[in-house]
Amino acid sequence: MVTPGAVVQRRQLRTELKKARTKAGLTQLEVAARMDWSPSKLIRIEAGQVGVSRNDLLALLTAYGVTGQDKIEYILELARASRRMPYREYRGLFDRSTMDLLEYEMAASIVRAVQPLLIPGILQTEEYQRALAATYSPDTSGEELDRLVEAQQQRQELLERDSRPEFFYILDEAAIRRWVGGPGVMKAQLQHLKELGSRPGISIQVVPFSLGAHAGLRGSFVLLEFDAEMDDILYLENPLGEAAFSDDVSRTSQFLEDFWELERLVPREDLPRLVDRAIEEMSEPAGATVPNEADGEA
Template sequence: MAGKRTVLTVRLRRLAAQLFEMREHAGLSKEDVSGRTGINVTTLYRIETAQARPQRRTLTAMLDLYGVTEQQRADAIQLLADALRPGMSRPYEASLSEVYAAYINFESEALSARHYQTSYIPGLLQTEQYAMAVIDTAMPKLEGPVLEHRARARMDRASVLTKDDALELWVVMDEAAIRRVVGGQAVMRGQLDRLLQDIKRKNVILQILPFEAGAHPGMAGSFTLLDFHDPADPELVYVEGIAGDELIEGHPEIRRFGVIFDQLRAMALSPRDSTAMIAEAALALGGR
């Protein structure tokens, strides 16, 4: 189902933003560009919103019309070449939603992630058995191979925590995530043991938001804020929901989620006390 679709990547988003800015700087409307190049207005819209990759000849026609510098031309052509390279989601795209596949691509190139999770252990910190149980519960009608494919994608995502330029991950997680037994006691105990190992990493901070904290601004749902190395790549938010996931851009929305995350981490237990709570929950499950 996903073989020919265009899945968003960091480079494609940057190219789209540059082409929009170039057209605006040239003082041209999309209709102007269409009339002078023959490129369909809908195609221009899709290119400028990163819903489609331009063909090389299309990109060249746009750059010629916009009167860009040689350096701008070279940068845009290089971005197109980079955007044609498969993102981290490529092996799994047939089993993933388009938004989630795009998120995996962004996550793989992010500098840092601030993640709030309401109900379960975050995907980057899950064991395969726990991931299978979560996915099977959330999507009970998935066929076996698709379920396994989605779980494997989740496992491979975790490489961002161990690569040379590792992702800096800060998690605030509701206490329910460590108290709710998923997949049975043995699976849950293995998951909590894995969690205790992962939070020893220098690039991982984890805080538990205890039940006793009461009502809090994250009750509406889980989200992740991604920041990137290059200032040309604006931060974005990934929001999870039953009705579907969403990638959000724009300073006002980003700032709102950033404020919520700051409030949540202020209400949560310290990393040390959070580790103690996880260890206590694991001990209560027994088995090891």
């Protein structure tokens, strides 16, 4: 498995500090008073919202009675690693939640995702990505569009690694039927989807229209599972682009059960049949035009 990124290390650091404080029998207010800090500073450190300097961290560990050198070095390394930022060059393109998702994805052992409307980003072809980006943000400059595509391509390198998460994707048939960029772009995207679905460690299932309503229609979500001592993480994004993470066991467990129920709806071997049928039926209506398909910008 790849080395955990900064966001994972921050979460592990947060967990270790909370455990140490709890074991010492101290409240946040008591620690803040001992350290001569404002309570909000400690709250932000424990929430992973801000970094913590080496000196402050050593003072905290002393206050918590942590004396084992191995343990101290482990926590110090978590703090150092939490400042290493993959995708650093793309931080201006994505919001904080998207950057965190990319890091969690790199460090996960299992990624499960449900997407009822579109092909998930890591499975998209370049032409499909450009068509979506141009639709969402028509004023995006050519240079910005190129950088967005470049970032997605860097993300997709994860699919080629020998040591990578197991990927499980469930799409609704709407995702493979909706023309994004025109029939030529979409046919190439579907062929790519079929090829990815044939690879070991990548499962792609499509829930057909004929099965009617299902739990996945409530919206897209991503569940991430880790080898490290970390709880599963749920990622939810709403239509306004805002996103939220949760490691609440009651929530992650419910979404995992929903995912498993969706998996049982359709055999995994149905993907080639459903994709081939969609491609066969994806003929352009007489007299219709598809803007910019020739240059791949739609």
